Amino acid sequence: MKTKLGYLEVIAGPMYCGKTEELIRQVKRATIGKKKVQVFKPDIDIRYGRAKKLYSHAGLTFDSEMIKSAKDILTLVTKDTDIVGIDEAQHMGEGLIAVVETLLSQGKQVIVTGLALTFDRQPFTPVPALMAMADKVTKLSAICMLCGSDAVYHKRVGIVKTKANALEPDPAFVAKLDDAVFEARCRACWDA
Template sequence: MKVKTGYLEVIAGPMFSGKTEELIRRLKRAAIGKKKVQVFKHKIDSRYGSEKKLFSHNGMSFDSEIIEKSSEILNCLDKKTEIVGVDEAQWFGDELLPVVQALLKKHKKVIVSGLAMTFDRQPFAPLPTLMAMADGVTKLSAICTICGDDAVFHKRITKGKTVDSTVADPSLVGKFDAYEARCRRCWKK
């Protein structure tokens, strides 16, 4: 029998790149394989209402638990859980890192999705560190709103209430028309 070990997969990219869709696809495969799965999302991610589910833009969904702090993942963890999913990991900040380390020590498979960059093109913690730690990284791109090329960035095109791009702006969460996917060339336009 194979020795069990922790395994970290990271799905990163800009807005509109299908990160949640890819996370849900992997979680559904695990569920079909009769693996015990637990999924967490941050309370702030209230798009499409505050239901206890992940939703992708293309209409897929998967049951999730809503938490405010990443330490709740360890408190809520079922002993039988084999796979732990975390969506929109950027809202948890660096506090998520020791939690992921603890899950890996417990030999869990951890699948994390989140924004690699902020809307003003700064690395968005904790994704850069998670990508460095991961066994596997999937970097997704969106489609540039202006030229149609692959877009690895997103840009805020509406003025928000917050200036800090690493903090969720309560006036803009879930407002997808406040942002656009942009390629490197078109980002400044």
């Protein structure tokens, strides 16, 4: 009997590029195809309230399970699940890499979304490492708020009342994201 191979797709890009939208699109299709899907997101992401759903900026939704740490995924995922979706990977830390490797060794199809870069253009752990080990990387761009070109960055343009280190998965930081204003920016407009 042939071993079921795992498959990893990473959907990465800046804010407002439609990462969650793309994840929801894929898991909805899989559900129609009678695949068993489980989707997880960090419970520090409270932008849309604590409801157990994924929400895209464009208004699509899909049921999800809230997790406190990447390792919770291995506890919650069931044997008969075919596809594991993981949203907002940039808030789950380096521990997510080993979790994804375990899921792949179990033959699961794993779809991860995350910010490739922080708002100050630094690689956002663990997303770049996941992109390197992926079977497929879907790199999305947003639309530059200033000129309308493709934007691979997002920039913090407003005042933040909390600590400014986006590399820290600090719940207080995420909870206060609404105090910050981010804009998608292209390379040419980054310094504008």
